Amino acid sequence: MELWYTEEHTDYAKFSTKVKKHLYSEKSPFQQVDVIDTYEYGKILTLDGLVMVTEKDEFIYHDMITHVAMATNPDIKRVLVIGGGDGGTVRELTRYSTIEKIDMVEIDELVVKASKEFLPITSNKLDDERVTLYFEDGIKFVEDKENQYDLIIVDSTDPIGPGEGLFTREFYRNCFKALTENGILVNQNESPYYERDAKAMIRATGKLKDIFPTVEVYQFHMPTYPSGHWLFGFASKKLHPIKDFDADRWNSLNLKTKYYNTDIHVGAFALPTYVKEMIENGTK
Amino acid sequence: MELWYTEEHTDYAKFSTKVKKHLYSEKSPFQQVDVIDTYEYGKILTLDGLVMVTEKDEFIYHDMITHVAMATNPDIKRVLVIGGGDGGTVRELTRYSTIEKIDMVEIDELVVKASKEFLPITSNKLDDERVTLYFEDGIKFVEDKENQYDLIIVDSTDPIGPGEGLFTREFYRNCFKALTENGILVNQNESPYYERDAKAMIRATGKLKDIFPTVEVYQFHMPTYPSGHWLFGFASKKLHPIKDFDADRWNSLNLKTKYYNTDIHVGAFALPTYVKEMIENGTK
Numbered sequence: 001m002e003l004w005y006t007e008e009h010t011d012y013a014k015f016s017t018k019v020k021k022h023l024y025s026e027k028s029p030f031q032q033v034d035v036i037d038t039y040e041y042g043k044i045l046t047l048d049g050l051v052m053v054t055e056k057d058e059f060i061y062h063d064m065i066t067h068v069a070m071a072t073n074p075d076i077k078r079v080l081v082i083g084g085g086d087g088g089t090v091r092e093l094t095r096y097s098t099i100e101k102i103d104m105v106e107i108d109e110l111v112v113k114a115s116k117e118f119l120p121i122t123s124n125k126l127d128d129e130r131v132t133l134y135f136e137d138g139i140k141f142v143e144d145k146e147n148q149y150d151l152i153i154v155d156s157t158d159p160i161g162p163g164e165g166l167f168t169r170e171f172y173r174n175c176f177k178a179l180t181e182n183g184i185l186v187n188q189n190e191s192p193y194y195e196r197d198a199k200a201m202i203r204a205t206g207k208l209k210d211i212f213p214t215v216e217v218y219q220f221h222m223p224t225y226p227s228g229h230w231l232f233g234f235a236s237k238k239l240h241p242i243k244d245f246d247a248d249r250w251n252s253l254n255l256k257t258k259y260y261n262t263d264i265h266v267g268a269f270a271l272p273t274y275v276k277e278m279i280e281n282g283t284k
Numbered sequence: 285m286e287l288w289y290t291e292e293h294t295d296y297a298k299f300s301t302k303v304k305k306h307l308y309s310e311k312s313p314f315q316q317v318d319v320i321d322t323y324e325y326g327k328i329l330t331l332d333g334l335v336m337v338t339e340k341d342e343f344i345y346h347d348m349i350t351h352v353a354m355a356t357n358p359d360i361k362r363v364l365v366i367g368g369g370d371g372g373t374v375r376e377l378t379r380y381s382t383i384e385k386i387d388m389v390e391i392d393e394l395v396v397k398a399s400k401e402f403l404p405i406t407s408n409k410l411d412d413e414r415v416t417l418y419f420e421d422g423i424k425f426v427e428d429k430e431n432q433y434d435l436i437i438v439d440s441t442d443p444i445g446p447g448e449g450l451f452t453r454e455f456y457r458n459c460f461k462a463l464t465e466n467g468i469l470v471n472q473n474e475s476p477y478y479e480r481d482a483k484a485m486i487r488a489t490g491k492l493k494d495i496f497p498t499v500e501v502y503q504f505h506m507p508t509y510p511s512g513h514w515l516f517g518f519a520s521k522k523l524h525p526i527k528d529f530d531a532d533r534w535n536s537l538n539l540k541t542k543y544y545n546t547d548i549h550v551g552a553f554a555l556p557t558y559v560k561e562m563i564e565n566g567t568k
Contacts, residue, residue: 011302012324018296040296057477060556193341193507221505221513221556223477228512229505259556267554270547272344272505 005036005044007051009226010194017041023118028110030162035118041224043118045086047111047157053086054224055121062088062122063260064220064268065232069151069184070096071250071265072234072241076150077101080178082138082166083188084155085111087123094125095255102131103149107162109135139165145178152179154187159200167200169207176211176237185235189217192275193227198284201231206282208235216241217279218268220259231275242269289320289328291335293510294478301325307402312394314446319402325508327402329370331395331441337370338508339405346372346406347544348504348552349516353435353468354380355534355549356518356525360434361385364462366422366450367472368439369395371407378409379539386415387433391446393419423449429462436463438471443484451484453491460495460521469519473501476559477511482568485515490566492519500525501563502552504543515559526550 003019017038024035034046042055053061066089070076077100081089085106093102104126106112112133115123126133134141142152152175157163165171166187175185189204191197201217208215212235222230234241247262271279278284287303301322308319318330326339337345350373354360361384365373369390377386388410390396396417399407410417418425426436436459441447449455450471459469473488475481485501493499496519506514518525531546555563562568 010324012322013299013301016298016300038296040294193505219505221477221503221511223511223513227505227507229507258558261554261557261560263554264556267551270545270551272543272548273545274542276545 005038005046007049010196024114026110026114028108030108033108033110033114035114045111045115045119048161050158051224052157053088053119053122055119057223058086058088058122060220060222060259061230062092063257064218065089065153065155065186065188066092067250067255067257067260068218068232068234068241068265068268069153069186071247071262072239072245073150073182073184074098074249074253076184078149078180079103079151079153080105080142080149081153081155082141083157083163084153086115086119087112087126089153089155090128090131091122091125094128094130100130102128103134104131105134105136105138105141107135107137139171142171142174142178145174147180148178150180150183152183152185154185156188158190159204167204169210172207172211179237181237182239183237184239185212185233187233187235189231189233191225191227191229191231192272192278193229195284197226198278202278202282202284205233205279208233212236214238214240216269217271217275219271219275220268242266289322289330291333294480308398310394310398312392314392317392317394317398319398329395329399329403332445334442335508336441337372337403337406339403341507342370342372342406344504344506344543345514346376347541348502349373349437349439349470349472350376351534351539351541351544352502352516352518352525352549352552353437353470355531355546356523356529357434357466357468358382358533358537360468362433363387363435363437364389364426364433365437365439366425367441367447368437370399370403371396371410373437373439374412374415375406375409378412378414380537384414386412387418388415389418389420389422389425391419391421423455426455426458426462429458431464432462434464434467436467436469438469440472442474443488451488453494456491456495463521465521466523467521468523469496469517471517471519473515473517475509475511475514476556476562477513479568481510482562486562486566486568489517489563492517496520498522498524500553501555501559503555503559504552526553
C-alpha cells in the first residue's frame, strides 16, 4: 500500500508527499498532532494537518528566525520564544554563549512531547540549563511582563486555531511592553503569494507598525511551506536590522549555518516590488 | 467532475491544482504541449507535463531573466533568446527602447502557436518589429555566430528532452563566441533544493566557470516551480552584476516591474550558505 500525505495550500492547490510510516497521531486539547516519516523530507511534524517542521528544511526556518535578530544585536541576553514547540528556535539560540536566559512558552505540551520523541534534530537543546519551558498560553504570559526581554520570537502557527491570538494588536502591545529598550520582536509572518496568507501578513505588519517605530519584513525560501516564499517580521523599539547590523562582528562568532549568512541577512530585506507595495498600501 | 493537474516534483513529492478546463493538447515532433485553465494560477502552459508558465507568476520569472542583465549593462542593443517560446522574455526586452534587435530561436513552433492563442499575456510582443523568430535548434543556431550579441538569454526547459543540449560545454563555448566584448549570458539554472535539479545546476555552473571569467548565480521565488526556490546563472566576458551595476541609471528608465527592483537585484545574489557551498565545491 502507498501512503501519501496531502496538504491543501489553497482551495485549488495541494502538495503531496509519499509516506514511509505514520509514526504518531494524538489529539491534544488544542490541535491534532502528527508525525510522519517521508521519503523526501525525512520526519515531518504536522499540526491540524499542516506541515510545521521537516527534517530536510527546518534549518532554513530556524536560521532565519533567530540569526537575523541576534546579528543585529549580539548583546541580547534574555529571550522569550512563544510557540516553537519543536525546539528548533531554542536550539539555534543556545548556540550563542552570550544568551543567559531563554523562556519558551508553548501552549501545547504534546507538541514538545512528540518533538522530543521523534525530532531530536530540533528538540535536542530544550534541556539546556538556560532554557525554561512554560506550557501556557503565550498571550497571557506576556500580559504582565515589563522590560524583561531583549528579544521575543513569535514562532507561531497560522492565524487560525491556537495561533490566532498571536496576530492581534493587544498581543503585540504587550510584547512591546515586555521588551527592553533595544528590544526586538521577530514574528512568523506568513507568505505574500496566496491571498489568505498575504492578507494575514499585511494585517499583522500594519498592526506592528502602529506600535513599533521600526518594522521591516524579510523573506526566505521555505520549500515545504505554501508557495515556498515565506516571511518574518522584524520590529524593534530602537534597532534597525540593516543600519545597526555589524556583519564582521557576527562573522567573528564563527557560527556555522547552512542557510543564514551576513550577505543573506541584507538580501533578505530586499523584497519584490509587489510585496513592498502590499505592505505600503496595506492591501493586496 | 473535478479535474486536477498533477506535476511530480520528485519521485516522492507532487503538486496538484484544480483545473477549470483543458484548453489545448498537441504533440509536436519535440514534446507534448498542453494549456490548462486553472482556478489558482489562471492559464498554465505545460511541456511534457511540466509547468512552464502560469498567468499568476510568470512576471517573476520574466522580470528576473531580463532585468538583471539589462540593468547591469543598459547599453545592450542586440539580444538572442534561445527557447522562451511563450514570449514573456521577449515582452520584457521590448520595453527597452535602447534594444535594436531581438532574435528568438525556439525549436518548437507549436509552443509559440499555443502561446499566441492562449497566453497573450506573455506572447503579445512577439510581433514587435525588432523581433525575428527562428524555429530552429538553438544549439545549431549559435554555432557559426561570432561577436554578434550583447546578451544571450537561455530560457530553456529542464536538461531532459529538447532542453538537454542547452546545458552542454560546447553550447556555452559557442555562446561565448557569439557574444560581444561586454557580452552577458543568462541561463535558466534549475533549483538548489531537490537533488536532481541541484546536480544539474552545479554541473551547468561548473561548465560556465571553465569558459567565462565572471560567473554568478542568483535566486528568486518562483512558487509554481519545484521547491519555489529557483536560480538563474549570470556569466559575462567582462561585466560583474553587482560591481558594474548602476541602480540609479536603471531607476531613471522608470520601468514599472512587479518583482524586480534595484534592491532585489543585489539581494538575489546573496545565496544561502548551502547553495554557495554546493557551487564552490561542485558537489551536492
